[in-house]
Each structure stands twice: as C-alpha cells, then as structure tokens.
Amino acid sequence: MKPVYLLKPIHLVFALLLVIAGITIFVLISDVPAGASGTPHPTIAGLSVGGDGTEKLSAIGKAPYYFQVAVILLAGTLLYMGIPAHRRDRLLRLCFGVGIAFALFVWVMLFSGYEAYLATGQTRVLFGFPMPTNWMFWGIWGSFAIFDVFYFFAFRRYFLHPDDEAAFNELVREMEAEREAT
Amino acid sequence: MEEFRQPIILGFVALYMSICIWVGIWAMRRTKSAGDFFVAGRGLGPMVVSLAVFSSTLSGFGFVGGPGLVYATGLSSIWMAVCSALGFATxxxxxxxxxxxxxxxxxxxxxxxxxFARYGSEAARLLTAGTILLGVLGYLATQILAMGLVLQSILQGTDMFADISLVASVVISSTVLIFYCVTGGIVASVYTDLVQGIVMIIAGALVVIxxxxxxxxxxxxATGILLANDGEDIMPFGTxxxxxxxxxYFLFGLGLAGQPHVATKMMMNRNLSDNKIILPMTVFGYVVAAMLWISVGVIMRALVLGDVGLPLGNADQAAPEFLSTYAHPILAGIVFAGLFAAIMSTADGFLNIGAAAVIHDIPKALRGRSLDNELFWARSATIILSVIAATIALYSGQLVALLGAFGWGTFAAALVPVVLIGLNWKQASARAAVTAISVSLAINFAIQLWAIKIPYGISGxxxxxxxxxxxxxxxxxxxxxxxxxxxxxxxxxL
Known part of the structure; x- marks a missing residue:
C-alpha cells in the first residue's frame, strides 16, 4: 500500500468524502433523542434552548468529533490540490502538515472542552466567553486563517511562480496570434 | 440628540443612497460594452476586488438574519461565519x-x-446558467424584501412617512438599486461595493464596542446570564x-467558492498577482463586519433571558431593536446605512450574474451565440429581473422563503464540484458535471418542496x-x- 503522501490528492478527497458520508448516514439512522436540535423555550416565544447536551449526543456518541476530523483533513487536501503539482515540494508538505495538525489540535481542544463542560457543568470564562467557545471563535477561524497568511507569504513560490506567470503570458500571446491568423 | 434619532438615521440612509446613484452615473461613462457591463473589462484594482468579494458574501443575512439566529438559537449559526477563513482560502x-x-x-x-471552456459542454453551460437564474431569483427576492422592510421601519418612525406601505418602500429602495445596476453594470456594482464594504467594516467594529x-x-x-439559564446556547454548538x-461549517466553508456572485468577481482583477493581497484583505473585512452578527445576537439573547429586555416579536428584530435602544443615533445611522450596504452589495451582484445568464449564457447554450447588442439587452434584463424579483418578494407568500432558502445551498451543491474540483483535476468530465448539477438540484428541490425535516438539524x-x-x-x-x-x-x- 502506498504511503498517504504518494496517493493522488483526488483519491484522498474521494475517500474522505465517503468517510463523511458514512458518518452522516450513521447519524441519520441513529435514534433521535427528544430535543436533539433544541426545544422551544417554555415561556419565551421565538427562543429555543439547548437542553441536556449529554442526552443529545447519547445516540451518536463521538460521531460529530470524527465528522469534523474528516472535514478538516478534506479541507487541507482540497487546498493542497490548488497548488500546481510541479510546485509541491517537501517544504510545502511540511507547512501543510503543521497547518492541518494545528487545525486538528484546535478541534480536539474545542470538543474535549465541551465534553468536560457536559460532564461537570463548569467552564472557564475568558475574553467574555466560555473556553470551548473561544476555541471556536478564534481557533476554528484562526486555524484556516493560517492558510490565508501562508498564501500571502508563499504566493510567488507556490501560487503564482514567476515561471508559471511567464508561461501563462506566453499562452495568451499564442492564443492571440492564433485568433489573428484565423 | 435622542429626539433627532429617526431624522439622523434617515439622513445617513439617504446619503448612502445618493452615493450609490452618483456612482451609477459615474460608472455609466465607463461602461461601453457587455464586457465592461459584466466583468468590468478585467481592469479592477485589488482593493476594489477584495471589498467587492467580502461585501457580496456578507449579505443582509449577516446583518439581520444572523443576529436573529443567534438570538433564537445561540451560537449554532456562528459556524457559518467562523468558516470564512476556510471559505476564502478554498x-x-x-x-x-x-x-x-x-x-x-x-x-x-x-x-x-x-x-463551458473547461468541459466543452453546452449542457453543462445551460445547467449552470439555469441554476444561477433559479438561485438569483430567490436570493434577489429575499434581498429586495429585506430592503423594503428595513426602509419601511425607518420611514414609519418619522411623522411624514408614518403610513408608508411596504410596496412603496420596495419601490423606493429597488429604484436606487436598479438605477445604478442598469447605468453602470458591474462597474457601478463593484464601486458601490467598495463604499458598502467600508461602511460594513465601520459598522461592525462600532457595534461590537x-x-x-x-x-x-x-x-x-452576558455569558454568565446565558450559562445560568441554558448554557448550551453560549457553548460552541448553540441550541x-x-x-x-x-x-x-461544511456547506458554508467549502461552498463559498461555488457562489457565482463571488466567483465572478475573481475574474475581474487587473493582474493575477493582485490575488496575493486580495485574499487577506477580504478575510479581514469579512471578520470585522461579521462581529456584528455575534455580538448583537448574544447581547439581545442575554437581555431577554436575564429579564432586562422584553422578548422580541420576531427574531429578525434583534439588530434593529438593539440599534434603536442601545446605539448612539449616529452609530445607528451608520449601521442602518451598513445594513442597506450589505443587502444592496449582494443584490447588485446577483442582478449582474442573472442578467448574464439570461442574455449571454442561455442563448449561447441554446443557439450557439449570445444576443446581438448585448449591452442594451443586459440593461433591459437587469430591469426585468428586478421587477420579477420584487413581484415575487411582495406577492408570492411562501415562494419567497422557499426560493431564498434555496439560494446558498443550491449554488454550493451544484457548482462546487464542477468549479472547485473541476478546475484542479483534469480527469473531471462533462458528464460528471451535468450529473452532479442535476442531482444536487433534485435533492435541494425535494428537501425544500416536501419540507423534509432532517434529524439532528443537519442542513439539507x-x-x-x-x-x-x-x-x-x-x-x-x-x-x-x-x-x-x-x-x-x-x-x-499552472
């Protein structure tokens, strides 16, 4: 069996989509506890309440956790596909590995923090919000903002190499010449 | 200053609309061909493109529907916003x-x-154009209705226009929108987006403070109140x-690149190398403006659950109620202008791609060439589409909600595989494109038409x-x- 990094990205994308579909089907055919997607507030119209978070996960267990792990890996692989094959080098793979590992770390911290809150009913409040919520606001957003920053700094090396830009300009000239000739 | 609250708000909105009209007149002189009308002659600078991309992504939903969703269901909907860094990256x-x-x-x-260029298939072109037209009508109708409702609520607060009808409010706001879209096409659209983006960033930052x-x-x-009442609402997954x-997160994060009004703007920059700075500027603009979504929703929910404020009659009143009660009149004026900016910046993008679908793409797919005198027909189609969308918004009842809900998911499901994967994988085939678009439309229509309720609140x-x-x-x-x-x-x- 080939190591993962030797597989074509599209095959990994396809496999991850199937994993996500599998988890989704598992959730869809699982029992649905009362209030799985919230219940109306008992006295205030238009508001819903979350209720018992532990009960909500009772039938599907850690399915959401594995779902998001697969989504993060899928997102990373798709972004990797966007870099021309001949520009993908060891440094790029290292950067992507670190970026995806960080995104997974954030997700683990978020979900484990949420599970701890469900178990104890206690949570730390930082910057005005509970810790797991901070991981969501700053971590989930920030873990892919890193890829946006990478785009800026590595633009000429991976995303529009001067040689590729020259090759494109050459193609434009060729196509214009062909159009004029016809 | 409090006694002048409504005139101040009205003044800011009138000023904003005047700027849009002025931009429309200015852009008319720069619009000499269909290429100018639809893709601005591919001559836009990075600042204009980045603000146009972010402001058309964050529609009126982000300024009205978003805070309303947080008020009603806690932080669940924030996953649509925190995925923005991934969405713009893809x-x-x-x-x-x-x-x-x-x-x-x-x-x-x-x-x-x-x-068509990628797959060489007229069927794929026709299906893509048809999907765009369907989604555009729905999205546009909801945006026009939102514009009318907001304008009506502002005008009704004044003595002179206390009895103004929704129809009149829709006509006034749509006239401004149609004027600058018809005269200046995409040039007016992106330059008003520039103004709109700046207003949205300022509004977002000031509202958080x-x-x-x-x-x-x-x-x-506020968090303490929410934790004491329910707790799930202020935790990451909301109620x-x-x-x-x-x-x-999946739909909005990976689906952003399939939104035609966003993708089309990626064709308009002058230089390929401008993308380097367009991406970070877009992400920055979006995240600042989206802070309004989170902060207003959380505070309004805490006020009501903490018995400090009265329950709202409708969740979508969260932002207007917050502004009228807690914001300084000048800030309220800026944010209401920002709200119009958010709605119009999305609506103008939709009008443009909708007009392109009607007069350029569908005729090309069916008869091999687009209409003669494209610029004239583009302007005519823009007016006709606006009138149809306004009529749907005012008189269709349930249809507007159905079409509106159809929007983002339709575009994402139909176009992400075809565009996002297809432009990065040579083996992607025309048959796969046609099948994927058809299947996604069928699933989306089935879920919406039969109101299928999916367990665990999973998005259709x-x-x-x-x-x-x-x-x-x-x-x-x-x-x-x-x-x-x-x-x-x-x-x-490459």
Missing amino acids: GYYLIAKRIRMIAEVRNSMSLPDIV TAAHVFEGGFAE LGAMASLSW GFLAMLSSMIIFIAVSLAEEPKPLPKDIDRILE
Whole structure:
C-alpha cells in the first residue's frame, strides 16, 4: 500500500468524502433523542434552548468529533490540490502538515472542552466567553486563517511562480496570434 | 440628540443612497460594452476586488438574519461565519487564479462561460446558467424584501412617512438599486461595493464596542446570564447541536467558492498577482463586519433571558431593536446605512450574474451565440429581473422563503464540484458535471418542496453538496480521461 503522501490528492478527497458520508448516514439512522436540535423555550416565544447536551449526543456518541476530523483533513487536501503539482515540494508538505495538525489540535481542544463542560457543568470564562467557545471563535477561524497568511507569504513560490506567470503570458500571446491568423 | 434619532438615521440612509446613484452615473461613462457591463473589462484594482468579494458574501443575512439566529438559537449559526477563513482560502487556492486565466484566454464573461471552456459542454453551460437564474431569483427576492422592510421601519418612525406601505418602500429602495445596476453594470456594482464594504467594516467594529458596554460586566456578564439559564446556547454548538453546526461549517466553508456572485468577481482583477493581497484583505473585512452578527445576537439573547429586555416579536428584530435602544443615533445611522450596504452589495451582484445568464449564457447554450447588442439587452434584463424579483418578494407568500432558502445551498451543491474540483483535476468530465448539477438540484428541490425535516438539524444543502461531490468524482473516475483543449490543459498545469 502506498504511503498517504504518494496517493493522488483526488483519491484522498474521494475517500474522505465517503468517510463523511458514512458518518452522516450513521447519524441519520441513529435514534433521535427528544430535543436533539433544541426545544422551544417554555415561556419565551421565538427562543429555543439547548437542553441536556449529554442526552443529545447519547445516540451518536463521538460521531460529530470524527465528522469534523474528516472535514478538516478534506479541507487541507482540497487546498493542497490548488497548488500546481510541479510546485509541491517537501517544504510545502511540511507547512501543510503543521497547518492541518494545528487545525486538528484546535478541534480536539474545542470538543474535549465541551465534553468536560457536559460532564461537570463548569467552564472557564475568558475574553467574555466560555473556553470551548473561544476555541471556536478564534481557533476554528484562526486555524484556516493560517492558510490565508501562508498564501500571502508563499504566493510567488507556490501560487503564482514567476515561471508559471511567464508561461501563462506566453499562452495568451499564442492564443492571440492564433485568433489573428484565423 | 435622542429626539433627532429617526431624522439622523434617515439622513445617513439617504446619503448612502445618493452615493450609490452618483456612482451609477459615474460608472455609466465607463461602461461601453457587455464586457465592461459584466466583468468590468478585467481592469479592477485589488482593493476594489477584495471589498467587492467580502461585501457580496456578507449579505443582509449577516446583518439581520444572523443576529436573529443567534438570538433564537445561540451560537449554532456562528459556524457559518467562523468558516470564512476556510471559505476564502478554498476560493483563492483553488479557483481564483485559474478562473481569471481562463477568462483572459477565452474572453469569458460569466461563470457558465468558464464551465463551458473547461468541459466543452453546452449542457453543462445551460445547467449552470439555469441554476444561477433559479438561485438569483430567490436570493434577489429575499434581498429586495429585506430592503423594503428595513426602509419601511425607518420611514414609519418619522411623522411624514408614518403610513408608508411596504410596496412603496420596495419601490423606493429597488429604484436606487436598479438605477445604478442598469447605468453602470458591474462597474457601478463593484464601486458601490467598495463604499458598502467600508461602511460594513465601520459598522461592525462600532457595534461590537457598543455591545460590549450594554452590560456593566461586558460580554462576561452576558455569558454568565446565558450559562445560568441554558448554557448550551453560549457553548460552541448553540441550541441546535453539533451536527447542525458542523453541517453548516461544511456547506458554508467549502461552498463559498461555488457562489457565482463571488466567483465572478475573481475574474475581474487587473493582474493575477493582485490575488496575493486580495485574499487577506477580504478575510479581514469579512471578520470585522461579521462581529456584528455575534455580538448583537448574544447581547439581545442575554437581555431577554436575564429579564432586562422584553422578548422580541420576531427574531429578525434583534439588530434593529438593539440599534434603536442601545446605539448612539449616529452609530445607528451608520449601521442602518451598513445594513442597506450589505443587502444592496449582494443584490447588485446577483442582478449582474442573472442578467448574464439570461442574455449571454442561455442563448449561447441554446443557439450557439449570445444576443446581438448585448449591452442594451443586459440593461433591459437587469430591469426585468428586478421587477420579477420584487413581484415575487411582495406577492408570492411562501415562494419567497422557499426560493431564498434555496439560494446558498443550491449554488454550493451544484457548482462546487464542477468549479472547485473541476478546475484542479483534469480527469473531471462533462458528464460528471451535468450529473452532479442535476442531482444536487433534485435533492435541494425535494428537501425544500416536501419540507423534509432532517434529524439532528443537519442542513439539507450539506446533504446535496456532499452527494454531488461524491457523484462528480465517482462518475469522472469511471470514465476514460479525455484530452482537454490545449489552452485549458496548459492552464490546469499552472
């Protein structure tokens, strides 16, 4: 069996989509506890309440956790596909590995923090919000903002190499010449 | 100053609309061809493109529906906003460069043109254009209705217009929108987006500061109230739960690149190398403006659950109620102008791609060439589409909600595999594109028409998008790879 990094990205994308579909089907055919997607507030119209978070996960267990792990890996692989094959080098793979590992770390911290809150009913409040919520606001957003920053700094090396830009300009000239000739 | 609150708000909104009209007149002189009308002659600078991309992504939903959703369901909907860094990354990593290259080499004016260039299939072009038209009508109707409702609520607060009807409010706001879209096409659209983006960033930043001071203890006090009442609402998955939130993350994070009004703007920059700074500027603008979504919703929910404020009659009143009660009149004026900016910046983009679908893409797919005198017909189509959308908004009842809900998920499910994967994988086939679009439309329509309730609050759009992505790759893998046209083959190498 080939190591993962030797597989074509599209095959990994396809496999991850199937994993996500599998988890989704598992959730869809699982029992649905009362209030799985919230219940109306008992006295205030238009508001819903979350209720018992532990009960909500009772039938599907850690399915959401594995779902998001697969989504993060899928997102990373798709972004990797966007870099021309001949520009993908060891440094790029290292950067992507670190970026995806960080995104997974954030997700683990978020979900484990949420599970701890469900178990104890206690949570730390930082910057005005509970810790797991901070991981969501700053971590989930920030873990892919890193890829946006990478785009800026590595633009000429991976995303529009001067040689590729020259090759494109050459193609434009060729196509214009062909159009004029016809 | 409090006694002048309504005139101040009205003044800011009137000033904003006047700027839009002025931009429309200015842009008319720069619009001499259909290419100018639809893709601004591919001559826009990075600042204009980045603000146009972010402001058309964050529609009126982000300023009205978003805070309303947080008020009603806690933080579940915030997953639609925190995915923005991923959404813009997929857009710029996977499609921005290639879509711009194809546009230049093939002189493309629309996303269906790009799809045709990539797959060489008129069926794929027709389906893409048809999907855009369906989604545009729905989205546009909801945006026009939102514009009318907001204008009506502002005008009704004044003595002179206390009895103004919704129809009159829709007519006034739509007239401004139609004027600058018809006269200046996409040039007016992107330059008003520039103004709109700046207004939205200022509004977002100022509202967060205001919201942080509603409670003496700031957001921590609001969080304490929510934790004491329910707790799930202020935790990361809100009241709707983990699967609902995560399915939205998937749909909005990976689906952003399939939004035609966003993707089309990626064809318009002057230089390919401008993408380097367009991406970070877009992400920055979006995140600042989206803070309004989170902060207003959290504070309004805490006020009501903490018995400080009265319950709202409708969740969508969260932002207007916050502004009228807690914001300084000048800030309220800026934010109401920002609200119009958010709605109009999305609506004008939709009008433009909708007009392109009607007069350029569908005729090309059906008879091999677009209409003669495209510029004239583009302007006519813009007016006709606006009138149809306004009529749907005012008189269709349930249809507007149905079409509105159809929007984002439809575009994401139908176009993400075809564009996002298809522009990065040579083996992707025309048959796969046609199948994926058809299946995604069928799933989306079935879920909406039969109001199918999906367990755990999982998004129907997510199911359609996941299915279409799998089908697209499976069908392509099952087929023998076919050679691509020389220019497309070389572009996919770069």
